[in-house]
Amino acid sequence: MASSEFTWSCSVPNATKVIQMGHGGGGRLTHQLIDRIFQPVFSNPLLNAQHDGAILPFGNIELAFSTDSYVVQPLFFPGGDIGSLSIHGTVNDLAMCGAKPLYLSASFILEEGFALDQLQKITESMQRTALATGINIVTGDTKVVDRGHGDGLYITTSGIGQIVSKFPISPMSIQPGDAILLSGDIGRHGVTILAARGQLSFETDLISDCADLSRPVLALLQAGIEVHCLRDLTRGGLATAAIELSQKSHLHFLLDEKSIEVGEDVQSCCELLGLNPLYIANEGRFICFVKAEECEKAISILQSHPVSARTHRIGTVREHHPNGLVTAKGIFNSEKVLDMLSGEQLPRIC
């Protein structure tokens, strides 16, 4: 599942009575929904593990199991489409559990009137992406809803992978002193979607970062690097992912803001629109918590893969903090606290 689902708890006094767009943004409202409804209702030990997916024991093997629905608009955007996104997203969630992605299900909710040639293109994109990542689409379903009750199509994929990491990869495994690595520049997916919607008053050459992250992750694990936690930076971006993990691990993360790479075009768009790139969605970036002693080796392995060629260290895990804390050191060495956004910056980016 996406990083935030069913996992975390906070207390927001003024609960709204109906679903708002912000409930899907990955920020505070999403967490409130999880805290108030999903977590208490579905509570069980496997769900409570608070991971990107569930870890399931089967005899002497462990499987990772993850699901995500995809409702991105527009369906096609520079660098991908809802089909490739629906494969990469779930493959990446499995990889973030320390698993080799193996099998995928795909379920389609089609809106009456949706063009069959678009469906053809999207399924072909899914299959191309699945073949490239080495995962098999093995089962599926199709439902049709009447016009005005969908948006072309929604796709839900669920994936099964086999755990290959020797160490448990989990927020609970993060330790003081761990190095925090970031696999590349941030914010490209979110801003690309915004541009593809025609919501920018200027042209950009932006391309989504949507990509398979399993290869660099598996390379790290095969090399025996002591990886403590992995998290892909989807809805809510780098800041939300870091805050979530700090809250789950009850640790203080100190980030060096200067070391967080933001492309020039992403930076310009964000400045014009008043958005903070730290909170913008990515679909091909992740953070990685490794034992400090193995930081250089981990960076070198990740840099050898094109998708994570610009990996660098962006911070350090500090001491215990009861509620978790993420601070970012800025240009004058001033330290500011990163907080979760209330609603969403950009709806339906995945």
Add this chain to the structure above:
Amino acid sequence: MASSEFTWSCSVPNATKVIQMGHGGGGRLTHQLIDRIFQPVFSNPLLNAQHDGAILPFGNIELAFSTDSYVVQPLFFPGGDIGSLSIHGTVNDLAMCGAKPLYLSASFILEEGFALDQLQKITESMQRTALATGINIVTGDTKVVDRGHGDGLYITTSGIGQIVSKFPISPMSIQPGDAILLSGDIGRHGVTILAARGQLSFETDLISDCADLSRPVLALLQAGIEVHCLRDLTRGGLATAAIELSQKSHLHFLLDEKSIEVGEDVQSCCELLGLNPLYIANEGRFICFVKAEECEKAISILQSHPVSARTHRIGTVREHHPNGLVTAKGIFNSEKVLDMLSGEQLPRIC
């Protein structure tokens, strides 16, 4: 997955260019979609097994993996709601593979403006149903779409089960001479949904048959009965399920129409509305193909479970037929051919 998905091939010359409601009905248009798009694009040996779910080898165990999206309207109906349906549907698909259902994922697509107390009720119903069937909801996701692009909520569940049958349960395992058993009366779910929509001009006391079918199925398997194939009768009803299996197994099934139980209220509704109960959806009924010698023992086991207490034999598998064939013997011993419906009788019943 539901019985029909990604599995079967037919040739319909006048392909439509956009999705129609009938593409979701489980009949000829659904199969055309599968044949023209999903099957050729996603083709692979595991998918081509043409089962209710995929069978995945993991060392010395085999897992069943199945997914379904649920878009039923109304969300609450006599005998269930979209929540209980989303658990029963996927649990039943796993059971139809000869698997013990173990783990479930749940992904929600929520529409802006959907009442949180409804969401609460539905998730509670899911958890209650999951606990009753013994499956664990272990991971999930939530997305929100803007008003006018959903219908309250859609749920996609995916399930993992462990295969416990000693014999391969598959359309390919059906053999001439096999007895065909039906687990109870048919058509109650579809007609209940119709009534719950207020589309009947009279009142009924109808209650959906929505139920967990895994217990009677596991009891059959534990008793060592040589079960060749199982299929739950969802969209398209008994007739569509039988036609699909006959086409996949290339066999002729002869049904005795008099032995197919239809409740009096379902019968009256169908007569008034010009519907054929053989094609009406069920969510708690299945057919079972067993070796003829074990028919009585199988019936006795199934009858000992409340959900299948009215199991009886409804037909026999006859000889090879190149395209598959289902015939039904009526009251004057006349034999008529059952054909797949073109569109759908009742949209969005699951």
